[in-house]
Amino acid sequence: MPHPIDPAFTAYPLRRLADAALERARELGAAHADFRLERIRDAHLRLRDGRTEMSLDATDVGFAVRVVHEGAWGFAAGVDLTVDAAVRVAEEAVAVARVSRAVAAASGSDDRVELAPEPVHEDAVWVSAYDVNPFEVPEADRIGLLAQWSRDLLAADGVDHVDASLMAVQENKFYADTAGTTTTQQRVRLHPQLTAVAVNGGAFESMRTLAPPVGRGWEYLTGTGWDWKAELAEIPSLLAERVAAPSVEAGTYDLVIDPGNLWLTIHESIGHATELDRALGYEAAYAGTSFATFDKLGSLKYGSEIMHVTGDRTAEHGLATIGYDDEGVATQSWDLVKDGVLVGYQTDRNMARMQGFERSNGCAFADSPSHVPVQRMANVSLRPAAEDRSTADLIGGVERGLYIVGDKSWSIDMQRYNFQFTGQRAYRIENGRLAGQVKDFAYQATTTDFWGSMEALGGPSTYRFGGAFNCGKAQPGQVAAVGHGCPSAMFRGVRVLNTVQEAGR
Amino acid sequence: MTEAKTVTRPGEIVERALGLSRADGCVVIVRESTTANLRWAGNALTTNGLTRGRQVTVIATVDGTEGTAAGVVSRSGVTVDGLEDLVRAAERAARDAGPAEDANPLVGGTRFGAGFDDAPAHTSIEVFRAFAPALGEAFARARSGGRKLYGFAQHEMTSTYVGNSAGLRARHDQPTGTFELNAKSADMSRSAWAGVATRDFTDVDVAAAEAELEQRVGWAARQVDLPAGRYETLLPPSAVADLMIYLAWSAGARDAHEGRTVFGKPGGGTRVGEKLSTLPLTLLGDPAYPGLACAPFSTAVASGDASSVFDNGLPLEATSWIADGVLSALPANRFAANLTGLPVAPEVDNLVLKNTGADRSLADMVASTKRGLLLTCLWYIREVDPQTLLLTGLTRDGVYLVEDGEVVGAVNNYRFNESPVDLLGRVTEAGRTERTMPREWGDYFSRAAMPPLRVPDFNMSSVSQAS
Numbered sequence: 001m002p003h004p005i006d007p008a009f010t011a012y013p014l015r016r017l018a019d020a021a022l023e024r025a026r027e028l029g030a031a032h033a034d035f036r037l038e039r040i041r042d043a044h045l046r047l048r049d050g051r052t053e054m055s056l057d058a059t060d061v062g063f064a065v066r067v068v069h070e071g072a073w074g075f076a077a078g079v080d081l082t083v084d085a086a087v088r089v090a091e092e093a094v095a096v097a098r099v100s101r102a103v104a105a106a107s108g109s110d111d112r113v114e115l116a117p118e119p120v121h122e123d124a125v126w127v128s129a130y131d132v133n134p135f136e137v138p139e140a141d142r143i144g145l146l147a148q149w150s151r152d153l154l155a156a157d158g159v160d161h162v163d164a165s166l167m168a169v170q171e172n173k174f175y176a177d178t179a180g181t182t183t184t185q186q187r188v189r190l191h192p193q194l195t196a197v198a199v200n201g202g203a204f205e206s207m208r209t210l211a212p213p214v215g216r217g218w219e220y221l222t223g224t225g226w227d228w229k230a231e232l233a234e235i236p237s238l239l240a241e242r243v244a245a246p247s248v249e250a251g252t253y254d255l256v257i258d259p260g261n262l263w264l265t266i267h268e269s270i271g272h273a274t275e276l277d278r279a280l281g282y283e284a285a286y287a288g289t290s291f292a293t294f295d296k297l298g299s300l301k302y303g304s305e306i307m308h309v310t311g312d313r314t315a316e317h318g319l320a321t322i323g324y325d326d327e328g329v330a331t332q333s334w335d336l337v338k339d340g341v342l343v344g345y346q347t348d349r350n351m352a353r354m355q356g357f358e359r360s361n362g363c364a365f366a367d368s369p370s371h372v373p374v375q376r377m378a379n380v381s382l383r384p385a386a387e388d389r390s391t392a393d394l395i396g397g398v399e400r401g402l403y404i405v406g407d408k409s410w411s412i413d414m415q416r417y418n419f420q421f422t423g424q425r426a427y428r429i430e431n432g433r434l435a436g437q438v439k440d441f442a443y444q445a446t447t448t449d450f451w452g453s454m455e456a457l458g459g460p461s462t463y464r465f466g467g468a469f470n471c472g473k474a475q476p477g478q479v480a481a482v483g484h485g486c487p488s489a490m491f492r493g494v495r496v497l498n499t500v501q502e503a504g505r
Numbered sequence: 506m507t508e509a510k511t512v513t514r515p516g517e518i519v520e521r522a523l524g525l526s527r528a529d530g531c532v533v534i535v536r537e538s539t540t541a542n543l544r545w546a547g548n549a550l551t552t553n554g555l556t557r558g559r560q561v562t563v564i565a566t567v568d569g570t571e572g573t574a575a576g577v578v579s580r581s582g583v584t585v586d587g588l589e590d591l592v593r594a595a596e597r598a599a600r601d602a603g604p605a606e607d608a609n610p611l612v613g614g615t616r617f618g619a620g621f622d623d624a625p626a627h628t629s630i631e632v633f634r635a636f637a638p639a640l641g642e643a644f645a646r647a648r649s650g651g652r653k654l655y656g657f658a659q660h661e662m663t664s665t666y667v668g669n670s671a672g673l674r675a676r677h678d679q680p681t682g683t684f685e686l687n688a689k690s691a692d693m694s695r696s697a698w699a700g701v702a703t704r705d706f707t708d709v710d711v712a713a714a715e716a717e718l719e720q721r722v723g724w725a726a727r728q729v730d731l732p733a734g735r736y737e738t739l740l741p742p743s744a745v746a747d748l749m750i751y752l753a754w755s756a757g758a759r760d761a762h763e764g765r766t767v768f769g770k771p772g773g774g775t776r777v778g779e780k781l782s783t784l785p786l787t788l789l790g791d792p793a794y795p796g797l798a799c800a801p802f803s804t805a806v807a808s809g810d811a812s813s814v815f816d817n818g819l820p821l822e823a824t825s826w827i828a829d830g831v832l833s834a835l836p837a838n839r840f841a842a843n844l845t846g847l848p849v850a851p852e853v854d855n856l857v858l859k860n861t862g863a864d865r866s867l868a869d870m871v872a873s874t875k876r877g878l879l880l881t882c883l884w885y886i887r888e889v890d891p892q893t894l895l896l897t898g899l900t901r902d903g904v905y906l907v908e909d910g911e912v913v914g915a916v917n918n919y920r921f922n923e924s925p926v927d928l929l930g931r932v933t934e935a936g937r938t939e940r941t942m943p944r945e946w947g948d949y950f951s952r953a954a955m956p957p958l959r960v961p962d963f964n965m966s967s968v969s970q971a972s
Contacts, residue, residue, distance in 0.1 A: 046807075046809075056578075056806060056807045057578045058560075058562075061580070073552055073553065074554075075553065075554035077558075079557065092630075096554060096555055099543075099633070100553050102638075103640055104549055106638055106641025107548055107644030107645045111549050139602070143603065197765060199764040201771060202764065202769070202772060204764055204769075282546045282547075284655040284687060284689065285656045285685055286657065288884075288971070370557075371554075372552045410887060411887045411920070413920070413969040413971040415970070416971075418970065420897050474552075475685075475948075476542055476554075476659060499890050499895055502964065503895045504927060505893065
């Protein structure tokens with residue numbers, strides 16, 4: 001049963017400010033104007049060895065007006081929730097558009113902003129799926145649970161330190177535009193993490209929980225969607241095994257990659273590469289472009305034929321899930337890679353129109369009331385095999401390889417070719433069986449080579465939905481929560497580095 | 506909820522919130538900021554904006570039998586009517602939090618209080634009055650020259666007001682400006698980048714930056730493919746800044762003391778006092794450094810390895826993290842300093858690397874290079890192994906081959922794996938320090954001055970096809 005929109009949010013003068021701003025933008029000649037009032041509550045809790053190091057509860061409230069005026073974008077934002085301020089911010093947005101138009105004129109450009117059409121959604125309301133709002137749980141209880149888990153870990157042999165953290169977000173958005181769409185939305189997300197550290201004679205190793213961030217409520221910490229008890233119980237022995245593990249031998253290995261690691265490879269090498277703004281060059285100076293350029297739509301061989309990747313803004317509990325995006329577009333799901341071929345992009349309304357799409361697929365998002373919506377990532381997910389093949393089945397098909405679990409370090413180039421990832425743990429695979437952990441490993445590959453080497457997928461029982469709270473993009477910099485689901489998968493012949501050797505030791 | 510205007514003078518917000526406090530101690534931080542930005546792609550402006558924001562943070566401290574607790578609540582757009590609710594929320598959070606390890610007496614006395622009762626400083630789109638037309642002209646030149654320009658210019662003014670129940674009153678106005686220009690050939694196969702950090706945009710020369718990039722895109726007319734390997738490499742100040750910033754961020758005293766970072770000494774304690782470089786390199790933070798001036802007092806809305814909410818208002822002074830090649834200090838709040846036996850050394854919002862007596866420019870260093878690589882900048886830097894502080898990342902927007910003192914062409918991009926700590930021990934030359942814009946971390950940390958470095962064996966781990 002969905003929760004009602006928080007009455008403290010609906011008590012803001014949402015429509016009054018929107019009406020004033022949109023009316024003023026119209027008077028000044030804007031062809032399109034939209035108004036967004038947001039409240040984002042963001043709680044960060046961090047414990048060190050069971051004691052609270054940081055507890056910060058931050059709430060950001062403000063509003064923004066975006067206009068298309070004489071074919072140019074203009075944007076302004078403010079925090080005073082008054083009609084006068086709303087009118088002034090609308091005027092500032094138009095003034096910014098005029099600066100843009102003047103610069104365009106000086107450069108001889110006649111490019112004009114146009115938006116793909118979208119049906120009007122009047123008075124639409126959407127609330128994400130959760131049981132218990134984490135902000136309704138007393139802070140003492142939140143701290144108490146993490147402190148207890150920390151103490152339990154610290155009591156185990158070989159654990160010298162424990163870091164625990166919890167991020168909780170409640171995001172409320174009200175949107176209105178000159179076409180008549182108005183949406184009011186609310187979503188909740190959580191990211192708990194615990195890391196155990198062993199320090200031994202000048203060396204140290206760590207082991208972190210694999211529980212992913214989720215679009216769920218406090219119930220996630222009490223047994224719904226993750227077995228915390230089981231995971232925390234095995235952390236000390238996993239850490240001890242890691243401390244005693246041999247250093248990996250650098251070379252070429254077959255890899256079986258667990259969803260807790262593969263989600264991040266998907267994020268970097270598929271999620272960002274299929275963003276239309278990057279493919280068109282709009283992130284070129286900062287986040288970068290994409291090898292998956294628009295001229296390759298429908299023809300680029302992205303990976304092996306078993307590769308099927310979807311973009312989805314509607315999946316239950318997804319971190320990028322929402323009912324309507326920040327341009328009033330009803331969210332959807334669609335294919336990005338089908339049978340190993342690039343077949344789709346993530347779009348906003350302007351770029352959809354520019355490239356001849358009938359409609360945006362709802363990927364405009366701003367991370368705060370003071371930021372302009374940019375094209376951001378949907379939940380981008382690798383679909384599992386139809387038959388229910390287990391991770392053990394995949395491991396059984398490998399003679400010499402590594403099984404990699406959990407994410408750690410990540411990096412990819414600005415066109416999304418060359419990447420390097422590490423993980424929480426890696427196990428040697430010998431003749432189809434696990435043969436203990438190794439350490440100091442990283443895998444390095446080029447996107448299409450890597451996905452082209454994907455030989456087998458796990459089935460639905462191996463599928464897991466993870467993601468991140470902190471995907472960075474755009475200037476000024478914005479962060480977005482993004483979800484990624486995937487099964488376990490097996491890759492042939494991937495380069496594995498020894499990171500101690502990479503450090504020249 | 507009815508409409509309510511926010512209070513216009515942040516100093517008044519601080520006083521009102523302190524007056525509402527019922528806790529044993531209270532700190533109030535108000536940050537008022539305005540930003541103006543222009544963004545462009547393919548020789549045309551895209552998303553541009555003007556924003557203003559205000560964040561009010563209340564830190565309540567509550568004494569108990571087991572120690573003092575702190576609760577931190579932060580809100581934007583706070584009205585006068587909302588202040589009491591904010592203060593009470595912080596007090597509830599303090600009661601819920603339990604004793605804070607980093608508890609210390611609040612920093613007392615009225616210091617840095619000039620202008621505390623005055624209105625905050627602002628910026629506006631007017632900061633681009635001369636810059637914007639120059640940008641339009643650069644677009645026109647690039648278009649006629651078959652190049653595309655991409656980039657971003659932002660000016661931010663943040664006024665910070667801090668007051669506490671022990672009598673502290675502090676105010677600081679911080680202007681921060683950045684300009685990044687990226688030029689590409691029409692087919693996007695050649696790319697060059699320049700970045701500038703500025704306080705007010707009066708010193709930004711768009712035409713000069715565009716001309717430099719035209720030259721660099723021209724250098725790339727000859728492409729040379731080179732494999733992965735260890736190369737003599739000239740790192741420009743921007744790349745050095747990105748590596749040194751990460752080093753500084755990883756240098757917290759407490760983590761080092763616990764043996765959890767590269768700065769921990771095997772067997773216990775820290776590596777303070779250990780020689781890291783044979784060159785007389787000094788890495789320092791100095792709030793009064795010319796051109797890089799920053800807040801002269803600590804401000805923290807959260808406690809961490811090097812910061813503490815109890816240390817708000819602590820004076821900042823010039824601090825050498827490395828002096829003449831020797832690790833000389835690690836960032837430490839008062840609690841960490843007490844724990845580790847190291848001096849209190851709060852973080853400073855600028856970073857300077859100097860090679861005492863060096864006066865050679867990057868161009869001079871190119872001229873004396875027999876064969877090596879000249880980078881433009883580094884990108885997507887992430888930590889691979891905290892034990893060695895091994896970082897990975899990529900070159901971007903121009904790697905050039907230098908032969909017999911001349912740039913002879915552009916080389917493919919690379920992924921590197923390198924530790925900045927290890928690298929300091931292998932550097933054979935460091936040139937003249939100059940103000941620079943860190944490409945990777947400039948969003949968070951733009952006040953840096955660095956020299957170019959010569960590294961005899963920089964580890965290019967693999968080739969990146971990206972252009």
